Amino acid sequence: MFKHYILIGEKKYEFKEVFKDFFASQVVFAGKIVKDEYIAEDIVQDVFLKLWKSNATYQNEISFKAYLYLSTRNKCIDFLRANKLKASNIELAMDIEEEANLVLKEEAFRLLEKAIAQLAPQTKSIILLSMEGLSIQEISEKLNISVNTVKTLKSRAYKTLRANFGEIFILLLSPFL
């Protein structure tokens, strides 16, 4: 009786899962606009509250994400307008290209982070270290595993990760049917 779902395309997602998947990410996104993490958190809470009450259905994942980012953005702008002291931020927030770029980066980071989080611990450290620019040799020394193991784990992980990005339309969480 307390279950709440979000309908996206033909699929039904548990609200809780969607919340856990997007909440922190939306706070980071909002924080870039309002420049205050606590205010960002309040704003995103309100966004989810609206989402909860709306009971809307979304055509597909892209529509849903666009709605989410846009709601957060609009609430941020509302806040900035009410708070005229931060006029300079309104300017930043008003630039559409700039905003779209924030969305692009946040969503890419979110996908990347979520896909990496699903890797086994050792593979995860290899990917994170190689993203920091360490060579296979350096990673092998740092983690105390053979060069060949690093190579194998790394290429296997890339395959998994890229396959995940390929299915970007999927929220990377399993729908509750």
Add this chain to the structure above:
Amino acid sequence: MEEKFRQAIEEAGSLADKMLIEPQEEFVSEFNVRKSKLARINVDKKWINFWWRVNYKRVVSMSAAAAVITIFSTFLLNFKNDGFEQAVVQNHVSLMPATGSVVLKLASGEFVELDSAAAIENKLSGVTIDAQKGVISYAQDKSSKDLFANSKVFKPEYNELSVPKGRSFSVVLSDGTKVWVNALSKLYYPVEFDGAERRVKIEGEAFFEVKKNEKIPFVVETKTYSVKVLGTKFNVNAYSEEKSVATTLVSGSVEIPGVNGASVKLTPGKQFKMDKETKNVSLEDVDTELYTSWMNDVLRIQDSNLELILNVIKRRYDVEVVVQDLSLLNEKFTGKVPLNDNLSVILEQLEKVSDIKFAIEEGRLIVRR
């Protein structure tokens, strides 16, 4: 505007791909900054807050049974509901926590049951025991050292405190450090610390409130790794049936020396875990109360699976657990239950919020769908 956002979202996948394959410094540093921001947000907590915000009115307006609430696939337990606990006892065979004796093994090899406190106080001067409160303490002043030395039974060597099923017990060591030892656990410690470090060993689970002494570090040894501290409060869970050994820091700072060559420093609120077999380690932000509530004979859980709950039950109650459908072990629960009350209090609440059925037959707890 919406069109721009849609485009951005559609492109995000290929940007993620690019960041992975040809990581650029700019993105990597931004990715790391973002990661530290995310780490400060406890999403589970935020979810609970949010959930209460949207369901508060419905919950309050419901009948007494509302104290137990289903949170989506998770369950919220609440044992502070009187009407409820009474119904419980009728349906299940009554089973109180196990009541074995706490045993102290002396350096001489002699075993003393701590529940017959008078006996031991006669044998060991400088030691006081309050069996009712579950505390044994060692005198902290210098003069007691002489008393120990003169005692016939006792040499200033190692004692071993064994806490049986169903109990927890605390000990105040000679340096003033207080240790709470959980059920089915053993603490091995010197009666008097000397030398360059204060070293104790733990099997099972214990919470440490270490007396600060920067010159003489305190070391807790488990079979998997050691924890080095100066003065702090933390929990170590090293039960043999658990897959990993977890150290949860409440305050101060501790260090796990020599993990893959480098040592790991914990800050308050962090939990360090090492898998016993693979030696894989993880460092996470946790709600420390979840890992220390056992000291108050309460099990507090958040999104924990049934397996964990059953493991705790096995340590507290004299039952063998039989699970008929192993997939049940992954059912998740949130809430708190008492560990010093009738087992049926826990079982009945679990039943109310899930499809799981419990039965106690001939000392065995049968778990079925």
